[in-house]
Amino acid sequence: MHLLKMSRFSRRATIGLICLLPLAITALVSYPISVSTVNQELMQAGEAYQQRLDIQLSQLQTLNHQNLTGTFTKCERLKAKYHFATYMQDVYVFDNHEVRCSKDLGSLNKPLPTFLSSLVDDGQHVVIAPPFPQTGNRPTIILIERDPQTGKGSATIVDGEYIENDFKALEFRKARGVFLEINGQRLPVNSLVETGQVIIHSDQFGYDIHLLVSPEAVLHTYRDYLLALFPLTVVLSLFLAILVWKYISERHTLVDDIERGITNREFFLVYQPIFQTASNTITGVEVLVRWQHPKLGLVAPDMFVCMAEKHGLIIPLTDYILKVARQELGSLHFDQSFHVGVNVAPSHLTDVDPTAYFTRYKKAFLRRNMHLCIEITERQFLNESAANTISALQEAGVEVAIDDFGTGQTSLSVFPKITVDYLKIDKCFIDTIGQESVNSHVLEGIIALGKKMNFSLIAEGVETSDQAAYLINQKVDYLQGYLIAKPLRIRELKSFLKRNEKQLRIAA
Ligand code: C2E
Ligand code: CA
Ligand code: CA
Numbered sequence: 001m002h003l004l005k006m007s008r009f010s011r012r013a014t015i016g017l018i019c020l021l022p023l024a025i026t027a028l029v030s031y032p033i034s035v036s037t038v039n040q041e042l043m044q045a046g047e048a049y050q051q052r053l054d055i056q057l058s059q060l061q062t063l064n065h066q067n068l069t070g071t072f073t074k075c076e077r078l079k080a081k082y083h084f085a086t087y088m089q090d091v092y093v094f095d096n097h098e099v100r101c102s103k104d105l106g107s108l109n110k111p112l113p114t115f116l117s118s119l120v121d122d123g124q125h126v127v128i129a130p131p132f133p134q135t136g137n138r139p140t141i142i143l144i145e146r147d148p149q150t151g152k153g154s155a156t157i158v159d160g161e162y163i164e165n166d167f168k169a170l171e172f173r174k175a176r177g178v179f180l181e182i183n184g185q186r187l188p189v190n191s192l193v194e195t196g197q198v199i200i201h202s203d204q205f206g207y208d209i210h211l212l213v214s215p216e217a218v219l220h221t222y223r224d225y226l227l228a229l230f231p232l233t234v235v236l237s238l239f240l241a242i243l244v245w246k247y248i249s250e251r252h253t254l255v256d257d258i259e260r261g262i263t264n265r266e267f268f269l270v271y272q273p274i275f276q277t278a279s280n281t282i283t284g285v286e287v288l289v290r291w292q293h294p295k296l297g298l299v300a301p302d303m304f305v306c307m308a309e310k311h312g313l314i315i316p317l318t319d320y321i322l323k324v325a326r327q328e329l330g331s332l333h334f335d336q337s338f339h340v341g342v343n344v345a346p347s348h349l350t351d352v353d354p355t356a357y358f359t360r361y362k363k364a365f366l367r368r369n370m371h372l373c374i375e376i377t378e379r380q381f382l383n384e385s386a387a388n389t390i391s392a393l394q395e396a397g398v399e400v401a402i403d404d405f406g407t408g409q410t411s412l413s414v415f416p417k418i419t420v421d422y423l424k425i426d427k428c429f430i431d432t433i434g435q436e437s438v439n440s441h442v443l444e445g446i447i448a449l450g451k452k453m454n455f456s457l458i459a460e461g462v463e464t465s466d467q468a469a470y471l472i473n474q475k476v477d478y479l480q481g482y483l484i485a486k487p488l489r490i491r492e493l494k495s496f497l498k499r500n501e502k503q504l505r506i507a508a
Contacts, residue, residue, distance in 0.1 A: 018244045022236040026229050034222035035213070038174050039198055042211045045174075046200040049166065050209055057126065057143060057205050060088075060156045064145040067093045067101075067154035075101035087162040089135055092116065096151035120146050120153055126205050128160070128185035135159075139189045141180075160187050174217035182207045255311045257293070258304060262313075262320050266292050269324055270487035273496060274339060274458060275479045277472045280503040282496075284339025286375070286480060287325045288487045289317070305345070314345040322361050326368070328490040332497065334369040341401060344374040349386045359396040373399035373421065378408030387418050394419065401458065406446055422478075423450045427461025430481070433470045447474050468506050479506070 067078065075093070082088055082103045091103040097112045097120070112120065115132040125144055131137040139160035146153030164187065167178040177194075180187040183206075198211040261267055271285035291299040308314045322342060329340060348354060362372045374393070376386070390400050401422035406429055425446050432440040450457040459471045462481030471479055484506060488496055 014248065015241050015245055019237040019241045022233045022240065026226065026233045030225040030229065031222055034218050034225055037221050037225075038213055038217050042174050042198045042213060043200070046178075046198055046209050046211050050200045050202055053163070053166075053207075053209075054202055054204050057141075060143045060158065061145065063091065064143055064154040064156055067091070068145060068147060068152060075107040079103055079106050087159050089138075089140055089157040089159050091157070092155045094120065094153050094155070116142070116155055116157075120144055120155060122146075126182060126207065128180065128182050128187045128189075129157075130185070130189055139187055141182075141187065160189075164188050174214055175211045176214040176217075177210075177212040179210050180207055181210060254304075254307055255313065258308050258311075258313050258317065261291060261293070262316055266294065267317070267320060267324075268292060268489070269321060269328065270489055271325075271329070271493045272480060272487040273485045273493070274341070275484045275504060275506060277475070277477060277479060280505070282484075282500055282504060283336070283478070284341065284371075284373075285329075285493065286341040286487075287321060287343070289321050305343075309345050309347060312347075315348055315351055318342070318344060318348060326361070326364050326370075329365075329370060330368040331490070332494060336369070338370045339373055339399075340365055340370045341373045341375050343403065344376055346376070346386055349376070349389045354389050355392040355396050355398075358393055358398045362396070362398045371399060373401050375401045375403040375424065377403040378405050390418055390420070394421070404460075406442060419453070420455055422458050423455045424458045424460050424480075425476075427481075430459050430461050430463075430467055430471075433467045447476060451475070465506065 063082075078091060078093070078101060082091060085103075088103060091101075092099050092112065093101040094112050097117055099108055099110050099112055101107055111117070113132075113134045115129060115134060119127055119129070119142060122144070127142050127144070129135065129140045129142050131139050135157065141158045141160060141163060143156045143158070144153060145155075163180060167180075167188075194212060197213045200209045200211075202208075268290055270288050270290055272288060273282045274284040274286060275281070276283040289301050289305070291301075291304055293299050305314070305317075308317050325340060325342065329338075332338075351357070358372070358374060365372045376390070394400055399421040401424050402420050403424045404426040405423045407426045423446065425443065429439055429443040429446065432443055447457060456477040458478040458480055459467075459476050460480050462468055462471065462479045462483045464483060467481075468479055468483055484504070485496055
């Protein structure tokens with residue numbers, strides 16, 4: 001029974017661990033949230049940049065188009081308009097690979113530069129061109145529009161550095177690296193080999209902007225989240241710790257109290273007489289436990305029996321009850337065999353060798369002419385191993401009663417396999433006597449079943465002489481209830497038995 005006692009150290013350790021739980025959860029959950037926040041921010045920055053770049057490229061596309069459709073047919077006008085547009089390395093208006101006009105050189109007639117010559121045949125497109133001596137050894141973005149019918153075209157060459165500078169502004173934010181990619185060509189040309197974690201695609205121009213998430217940015221965001229959530233986490237931890245502390249200490253107070261109560265003999269027994277209808281005499285008792293708690297006063301078994309069961313204390317408690325019952329009842333002298341019903345919890349039937357345990361007590365009771373009967377509530381009855389134990393117990397001469405019969409789900413089909421000595425009909429059915437209700441028919445059924453199976457019937461909670469008269473008339477074997485006697489202390493039982501030694505008249 002000491003197994004369940006938690007040491008003070010492990011109590012503290014449990015509370016400590018539970019305190020850490022919200023912190024651990026916050027730490028674990030915040031990291032992926034930080035990654036996704038940074039990704040989200042990069043995505044927004046990248047999309048904003050992509051929209052800007054699309055607008056700029058559209059303007060250059062319009063320029064190319066104007067060159068073709070004749071708005072700038074006069075080379076001087078083109079030269080004048082874009083002379084100071086430094087981001088533009090050059091604009092070529094060409095006719096079948098012959099340059100007719102250049103933004104820098106004006107009207108001329110010479111072949112297209114070789115780096116451009118190979119690019120112009122594909123109609124309208126955007127390319128990233130690697131550094132060429134003609135482009136000052138700098139990478140460029142080239143927008144080309146060419147009419148395949150006439151062979152006339154216009155190519156606008158934008159300095160790659162102009163775009164790269166924009167990227168720096170983005171990198172300054174949460175990206176470790178940014179590059180533009182068109183058909184496998186990257187800008188900056190020597191950009192990192194990886195693929196970006198955030199990729200934004202331009203449908204209009206077919207390029208991708210790759211953004212590589214900066215681990216520092218993630219860590220910063222992570223730290224910000226942790227700092228922001230820290231006060232809440234601490235409050236939550238404290239709240240949890242208080243709850244757990246209360247639960248553990250309450251549980252332990254009660255469990256400790258039951259243990260202490262057994263040691264200090266705070267539990268005492270009362271005995272409720274059982275009346276045999278055939279002989280009009282008291283032929284036995286049911287043993288019921290009470291607790292005189294030093295602080296709470298008298299505690300009913302409904303309050304602590306299930307607690308003792310839940311926390312593994314029911315076996316020591318039943319052991320105590322059996323010992324006290326044998327000792328107290330043993331002080332009385334019975335001329336005839338006296339029935340002693342003791343309530344037994346299901347966990348007792350699955351404990352180590354319950355047959356040997358109860359047989360030992362049966363023998364001890366028998367030495368004082370008392371017959372031990374264990375009462376098992378119907379709700380616990382169906383379990384197969386419990387059923388086997390019941391058979392073994394009966395073979396060993398321990399009587400078995402099914403308590404609260406009719407309130408559980410015992411299937412009638414178990415009865416050919418299991419025999420019991422007594423069925424205790426629950427009070428709720430006895431209460432229906434004299435009333436027209438569904439349960440009153442159930443009572444008739446239970447009585448008929450008991451007779452058919454040759455089980456002795458004990459009616460529980462008999463309170464009126466009308467109920468007693470009905471039950472006697474139905475040949476129910478035993479009656480138990482306030483009509484006969486309330487549960488009595490051993491002294492009271494002694495005088496009660498003495499008073500009613502001969503016979504007891506209970507029904508009108
Ligand atoms: P139970 O085994 O069905 O016990 C019968 C309960 O009905 C007892 O309540 C008894 O005092 C009460 N009773 C008897 N006759 C009448 C009556 O005419 N009218 C009314 N209203 N009640 C009557 P108690 O002693 O409070 O026990 C309640 C339950 O606690 C028991 O139900 C049993 O399940 C459990 N219990 C009591 N003592 C023990 C014990 O020693 N060990 C175990 N494991 N359980 C126990
Ligand atoms: Ca009982
Ligand atoms: Ca009962």
